[in-house]
Amino acid sequence: MTVNQNFRKLQSSYLFATIGKKVREYQAANPGADIIRLGIGDVTRPLPAASIAAMHAAVDDMSRAETFVGYPTDYGLHFLEDAIQADYALRGVRIELDEIFLSDGAKSDTGNIGDIFGADNIVAVCDPIYPVYVDTNVMGGRAGELLPDGRWNRFVYLTCGEETEFAPALPDSRADLVYLCSPNNPTGTAMNRTQLQTWVDWANEQGSILLYDGAYEAFITEDLPRSIYEIPGARTCAIEFRSFSKTAGFTGVRAAYTVVPQELRADGAQVNALWSRRQATKFNGVSYITQKGAEATFTPAGRAQVRETIAYYLHNAGTIRRGLEAAGFRVWGGVNSPYIWLKAPHGLSSWAFFELLLHEFQIVGTPGAGFGPAGEGYFRLTGFGTAERTAEAVDRIRRRYGEL
Ligand code: PLP
Numbered sequence: 001m002t003v004n005q006n007f008r009k010l011q012s013s014y015l016f017a018t019i020g021k022k023v024r025e026y027q028a029a030n031p032g033a034d035i036i037r038l039g040i041g042d043v044t045r046p047l048p049a050a051s052i053a054a055m056h057a058a059v060d061d062m063s064r065a066e067t068f069v070g071y072p073t074d075y076g077l078h079f080l081e082d083a084i085q086a087d088y089a090l091r092g093v094r095i096e097l098d099e100i101f102l103s104d105g106a107k108s109d110t111g112n113i114g115d116i117f118g119a120d121n122i123v124a125v126c127d128p129i130y131p132v133y134v135d136t137n138v139m140g141g142r143a144g145e146l147l148p149d150g151r152w153n154r155f156v157y158l159t160c161g162e163e164t165e166f167a168p169a170l171p172d173s174r175a176d177l178v179y180l181c182s183p184n185n186p187t188g189t190a191m192n193r194t195q196l197q198t199w200v201d202w203a204n205e206q207g208s209i210l211l212y213d214g215a216y217e218a219f220i221t222e223d224l225p226r227s228i229y230e231i232p233g234a235r236t237c238a239i240e241f242r243s244f245s246k247t248a249g250f251t252g253v254r255a256a257y258t259v260v261p262q263e264l265r266a267d268g269a270q271v272n273a274l275w276s277r278r279q280a281t282k283f284n285g286v287s288y289i290t291q292k293g294a295e296a297t298f299t300p301a302g303r304a305q306v307r308e309t310i311a312y313y314l315h316n317a318g319t320i321r322r323g324l325e326a327a328g329f330r331v332w333g334g335v336n337s338p339y340i341w342l343k344a345p346h347g348l349s350s351w352a353f354f355e356l357l358l359h360e361f362q363i364v365g366t367p368g369a370g371f372g373p374a375g376e377g378y379f380r381l382t383g384f385g386t387a388e389r390t391a392e393a394v395d396r397i398r399r400r401y402g403e404l
Pocket of ligand 1: 041104106107110130181215242243244245251255
C-alpha cells in the first residue's frame with residue numbers, strides 16, 4: 001500500500017489558519033476590539049436578482065416530469081454555452097460551442113487541467129501567485145523538490161516586479177505550461193494588449209501553452225483585453241479559465257467555464273479532445289438550476305445587476321487605494337481588480353505589518369508572503385467588505401498612521 005508520494009511534498013496551507021488564530025488571540029486579549037476584516041477573498045453581496053428568479057423557476061422545472069432535466073449529456077441543452085458564446089461575440093471573439101466546457105469552478109479547472117499534460121513538462125508560474133497553480137502541479141509531479149527559499153526546483157519562476165506593475169516577464173529558459181492570471185490575484189494588476197501579445201507570440205514560437213486565468217475579468221474598467229482570445233494568435237496557444245464566482249457572486253453556488261480552442265495542439269494531440277475526454281470521464285456537469293442562474297447574468301437585467309455589484313466592490317477598492325496612497329503607502333491594483341497590493345512600509349516583513357495593522361488599527365489583511373516567496377514585504381487588502389466598514393478602516397489608518 002502506497003500513497004501518491006507527491007502529496008507528501010505539499011506544505012500545509014497555514015496562511016488563513018494562522019491569520020484566524022492570530023485574530024482570535026487578539027480578540028480574546030482585547031474583548032472590546034472592533035476588528036475590520038479587509039483580507040476577505042470571498043464575495044459578500046447577494047446573487048443578482050435575475051439569477052435568483054431564474055433559479056426559482058428552474059427548481060419548478062425540476063418538479064414536473066415534462067420539464068425535468070437529468071444528466072447534461074442527455075438533455076442536450078446548450079443555453080448557457082449559447083449565452084457565453086454570445087458574450088464573447090460582444091468583444092469580437094468567436095468561440096465555438098464545443099470549445100466551451102462548463103464546470104463547477106476555475107479552481108477545479110486550473111487544478112485539473114494538469115491531468116491532460118505529461119509530468120515531464122516544465123511549468124512556469126508567477127511569484128507571488130494564486131497557490132492552486134503551484135500545489136496542483138506538486139500533486140501532478142511537476143514541481144521537483146522544495147528549495148530552502150520556498151521555491152520548487154523544477155518550476156520556472158517568472159519575475160513579476162514593481163517595474164512592470166507585477167506583469168510577468170518572459171522566461172529565459174524553456175517553459176511548456178505557463179500560468180497567467182489577469183487581473184491578478186494577489187497583486188490586483190492587469191496585463192495590457194502589448195504584454196499579452198508578447199506572451200502569445202512567445203508561446204506560439206516555443207510551442208508552449210498559456211493557461212490564462214480570467215476569473216476577475218469582469219473587474220476590468222480600463223481599456224484592456226478581457227479575454228486572451230482578443231489577442232491575435234491566442235487560439236493556437238492558450239486555454240482560458242473564467243468563473244461566475246467573483247463576477248456574479250457564485251462562490252457558494254459554483255459555476256465556471258474553460259475555453260479550449262480546436263486549433264490548440266500539443267505533442268501531436270488536439271488539446272480540446274483530451275480535455276473533453278477528461279471532463280466526460282470525471283465530471284457530470286453543472287446542475288441545471290445553477291446553469292439557469294448563470295444564464296440570467298447575461299440578460300439585460302442580470303448584466304445591470306452584475307455591474308452594480310462589481311462597481312460596489314471597486315468603489316471599496318478605490319477607497320482603500322486612495323486612502324493608503326494619501327497616507328504615504330505604495331499601492332498597486334484596486335482599479336481593474338478587487339485586490340489592493342501594498343508595500344509594507346519601513347522594510348517591515350509581511351507578517352510584521354499584519355501584526356501592526358491588527359494591533360494598532362484592528363484591521364485584518366493578508367500577508368503577501370502567503371502567496372509565494374516574492375510576496376514577502378507586501379500585503380493584500382480587498383474591496384469585498386462593506387462600503388461602511390471599508391471607509392472606517394481607511395479612516396483609522398489615515399487619522400493615526402502618521403503618528404506611529
Ligand atoms: N482563480 C483565481 C485567480 C482566484 O483568485 C480564484 C478564487 O479566489 C479562483 C480562480 C477560483 O474560482 P472559483 O470560485 O471559480 O473556483
